[in-house]
Amino acid sequence: xxxxxxxxxxxxxxxxxxxxxxxxxxxxxxxxxxxxxxxxxxxxxxxxxxxxxxxxxxxxxxxxxxxxxxxxxxxxxxxxxxxxxxxxxxxxxxxxxxxxxxxxxxxxxxxxxxxxxxxxxxxxxxxxxxxxxxxxxxxxxxxxxxxxxxxxxxxxxxxxxxxxxxxxxxxxxxxxxxxxxxxxxxxxxxxxxxxxxxxxxxxxxxxxxxxxxxxxxxxxx
Numbered sequence: 001x002x003x004x005x006x007x008x009x010x011x012x013x014x015x016x017x018x019x020x021x022x023x024x025x026x027x028x029x030x031x032x033x034x035x036x037x038x039x040x041x042x043x044x045x046x047x048x049x050x051x052x053x054x055x056x057x058x059x060x061x062x063x064x065x066x067x068x069x070x071x072x073x074x075x076x077x078x079x080x081x082x083x084x085x086x087x088x089x090x091x092x093x094x095x096x097x098x099x100x101x102x103x104x105x106x107x108x109x110x111x112x113x114x115x116x117x118x119x120x121x122x123x124x125x126x127x128x129x130x131x132x133x134x135x136x137x138x139x140x141x142x143x144x145x146x147x148x149x150x151x152x153x154x155x156x157x158x159x160x161x162x163x164x165x166x167x168x169x170x171x172x173x174x175x176x177x178x179x180x181x182x183x184x185x186x187x188x189x190x191x192x193x194x195x196x197x198x199x200x201x202x203x204x205x206x207x208x209x210x211x212x213x214x215x216x217x218x219x220x221x
Contacts, residue, residue: 071220072189075108078215104197104205114185124164124183143168151182151193155221169199178202186221
């Protein structure tokens with residue numbers, strides 16, 4: 001299949017500002033609101049029954065990292081790593097890890113809409129091309145691509161998945177920054193994994209980034 005350029009509206013974006021690369025991703029945002037009980041990792045609050053015959057919802061898992069029994073594939077990111085701070089955005093369903101004192105970032109993101117994208121003739125590599133083009137447009141700097149080692153992530157099922165991956169360096173007005181980004185399509189889900197650093201920190205931080213990424217897995221795959 002020929003790779004098509006993204007021309008339809010997408011939510012994949014990138015911003016390279018203040019020395020920090022943050023990538024959001026996706027083809028279609030899932031409009032369903034997150035379960036507040038699941039987001040807290042505790043039991044879901046039961047609403048008053050509308051009638052005596054109504055069956056209450058079962059409680060959410062007490063373990064926020066426990067895989068969901070069904071649904072779209074999603075990330076099980078590391079919950080802790082020495083030297084990293086973590087932030088979860090429930091609206092975008094992104095997990096962002098920042099390396100303290102280095103300016104390096106790792107992002108795990110998931111969205112839906114892949115089935116329609118496939119029908120429209122898109123391929124995962126198109127999301128990566130769009131990402132690099134978006135950064136170039138925002139910064140005015142052309143990415144210099146390099147050979148990329150694919151991300152390989154193990155699912156909770158034990159199967160290992162290989163991501164379509166690109167590796168590039170951007171010559172920003174304030175600093176050079178290196179990015180390695182990967183996209184995986186599973187069922188209707190698009191999973192995006194990216195890591196970035198100031199270029200002069202990239203090589204020195206690869207061990208810590210590799211350890212962090214290696215601690216992640218994919219649920220429902």
